[in-house]
Amino acid sequence: MAGGDARARSRSISDGHVVNRAVVDTSHGAILYLESVSVSFDGFKALNDLTLTVDAGELRCVIGPNGAGKTTMMDVITGKTRPDAGTAFFGQSIDLTRLSEPAIADIGIGRKFQKPTVFTDHTVFENLELARKADKRVWPTLRARLDSAARDRIATILDTIKLTSHADRLAGMLSHGQKQWLEIGMLLMQEPQLLLLDEPVAGMTDDETMRSAELFQSLAGDYTLVVVEHDMDFVARIADRVTVLHEGHVLAEGSMQQVQQNEQVIEVFLGR
Numbered sequence: 194m195a196g197g198d199a200r201a202r203s204r205s206i207s208d209g210h211v212v213n214r215a216v217v218d219t220s221h222g223a224i225l226y227l228e229s230v231s232v233s234f235d236g237f238k239a240l241n242d243l244t245l246t247v248d249a250g251e252l253r254c255v256i257g258p259n260g261a262g263k264t265t266m267m268d269v270i271t272g273k274t275r276p277d278a279g280t281a282f283f284g285q286s287i288d289l290t291r292l293s294e295p296a297i298a299d300i301g302i303g304r305k306f307q308k309p310t311v312f313t314d315h316t317v318f319e320n321l322e323l324a325r326k327a328d329k330r331v332w333p334t335l336r337a338r339l340d341s342a343a344r345d346r347i348a349t350i351l352d353t354i355k356l357t358s359h360a361d362r363l364a365g366m367l368s369h370g371q372k373q374w375l376e377i378g379m380l381l382m383q384e385p386q387l388l389l390l391d392e393p394v395a396g397m398t399d400d401e402t403m404r405s406a407e408l409f410q411s412l413a414g415d416y417t418l419v420v421v422e423h424d425m426d427f428v429a430r431i432a433d434r435v436t437v438l439h440e441g442h443v444l445a446e447g448s449m450q451q452v453q454q455n456e457q458v459i460e461v462f463l464g465r
Contacts, residue, residue: 313365370401
């Protein structure tokens with residue numbers, strides 16, 4: 194995947210430094226590449242020689258039973274957990290294992306956890322304003338003023354997440370699903386290239402789940418999405434490709450129909 198030249202260039206990126214998104218090379222198609230990644234916790238192998246490739250603009254769903262390694266995989270991608278072995282590359286040249294969590298977020302990888310985290314005492318508009326990519330040091334923040342470009346960006350995100358009519362509403366007054374969409378909007382304000390979404394429709398109504406499917410499909414192409422989800426109907430509706438994890442490695446991969454017909458998948462997951 195990443196040859197000697199790419200590895201050499203990745204070594205020039207020191208831990209904690211900001212990396213310009215222009216260096217994210219997806220010319221070979223892949224935006225994320227994990228190779229032979231292993232992680233152990235007190236003798237338990239959470240990831241066991243995991244190899245995974247995700248193409249730029251893809252909407253990939255990752256499924257698997259509890260303990261399959263889904264969360265640990267995302268922890269490795271975002272720098273929360275360092276692998277015992279293996280490599281994790283963003284594009285062709287950025288070695289994620291050499292970067293801190295803030296640096297990984299800054300290069301264009303956004304992560305959303307299952308429980309929405311929004312500023313409940315601020316309006317929807319203010320949440321997006323607070324989340325925008327800008328100099329977060331004290332004095333620049335205090336002096337910052339929204340210019341027309343920033344306002345246009347917020348307006349675009351509001352339209353994308355279908356919360357334009359709620360812009361002046363306190364985030365704490367939103368429904369569960371709307372809070373989830375707002376948090377996704379806050380991630381989009383950071384101008385990511387890769388979005389990692391952990392059980393994004395858990396607790397949603399049927400209507401909110403359907404609207405979430407439409408949102409994710411609208412984002413695919415402009416962004417790359419990796420969605421970890423237990424709702425198989427939702428996965429079948431949105432996924433370009435499905436990866437099934439089991440005991441820390443890839444058990445099967447393909448369309449939803451293909452993995453549903455895989456005997457090993459039926460035995461360890463779907464048939465339970």
